[in-house]
Amino acid sequence: MRTLAFVLGGVGAGGLAALLALGSPMPQAQQAQPVADSIAAPAISDTGSLKGPRQPLFFRHDIHAGQFKMQCQYCHYSVEASSEPGIPTTQTCMGCHLVVAGSDSSSRLEIGKLRQAWNEKKPIEWVRVHFLARHAHFPHQRHIKAMGPNACSTCHGDVARMPQVFKVNNVNNMGFCISCHVERKVSRDCTVCHY
């Protein structure tokens, strides 16, 4: 834990790199990937006016994936290998939040909720944003293989700038899928998506 003092001294870009090294058993963290634009996530006082469903705690993609440039795959670990992209466990969060307590009262309050869930061994019940009906199937891995690891924004929009995730495209409209499949000459057989 040689880097701990450095980490506690303030979390700038270097501090985050140290944290990623500290708290990452995952090989994805070592992958070379283009980084997002430099984004300073704004302070937000009125969370009620944000788009998208309210989550049990205020986890901000614009801070983690935007400002601190964490790779999507660090948390959505199975997106290249399986249909389901994967949602990180509380343990993944605690790799950093055992030491990162928050720099102001609102972040300390939200990180406090995370630490409480961890201490009580309760999973966090995230509210799902994109959800297809049971009769339709969407394989993430096939799309990431064909479109590359940074294709997320094609369907999900610029998540790295979202304080709270919302739906940019109506994925529940079959036309959304079909129009791209037509464009890219991918199969439109009913049984490819419905089985």
Ligand code: HEC
């Ligand atoms: C530090 C971990 C972490 C990182 C990094 C991260 N995410 Fe997430 N992501 C989460 C968590 C936790 C949720 C569930 C809570 C929520 O919706 O905010 C989530 C939810 C989502 C959702 C909504 C899922 C649904 O319910 O439909 C999308 C889309 C998403 N992430 C895309 C991305 C993309 C794209 C990136 C990279 C630019 C990224 N995430 C980086 C942790 C992360």
Ligand code: HEC
């Ligand atoms: C690689 C390190 C790292 C990981 C992993 C991580 N975080 Fe963070 N998180 C940070 C840093 C750094 C901040 C900014 C703290 C500050 O300065 O207030 C932060 C801020 C937060 C905040 C406060 C946001 C606000 O309102 O200002 C919450 C809540 C949070 N993280 C939850 C989570 C959750 C939930 C996960 C897991 C899905 C997670 N974090 C994973 C580093 C991390």
Ligand code: HEC
């Ligand atoms: C071609 C469109 C498309 C692309 C590209 C795409 N997604 Fe998705 N994503 C979807 C759809 C559709 C769903 C809903 C799937 C379902 O309900 O079965 C979804 C759901 C999700 C979820 C919610 C999963 C859950 O268990 O709650 C996350 C997280 C997510 N995507 C992350 C990502 C990340 C990260 C990337 C890029 C590496 C990405 N997606 C690329 C269309 C896409």
Ligand code: HEC
């Ligand atoms: C932006 C473009 C794009 C969108 C939007 C899109 N897809 Fe695809 N999809 C692709 C590409 C490209 C492939 C081909 C992958 C390959 O060659 O393996 C593919 C392949 C697939 C496959 C595998 C096809 C096979 O032959 O086995 C399924 C299933 C699928 N998509 C379902 C969906 C569903 C469901 C949606 C909507 C929720 C969707 N796709 C939206 C581009 C897209």
Ligand code: HEC
């Ligand atoms: C590329 C993937 C894909 C292909 C190919 C596809 N569908 Fe769909 N279909 C979907 C998605 C995604 C939905 C929306 C599911 C939801 O409501 O979440 C859907 C919805 C539907 C619905 C429900 C309509 C509604 O309004 O709720 C029917 C019926 C349907 N599809 C029939 C078909 C038939 C018939 C074919 C072949 C001619 C076909 N689909 C081909 C992805 C596909």
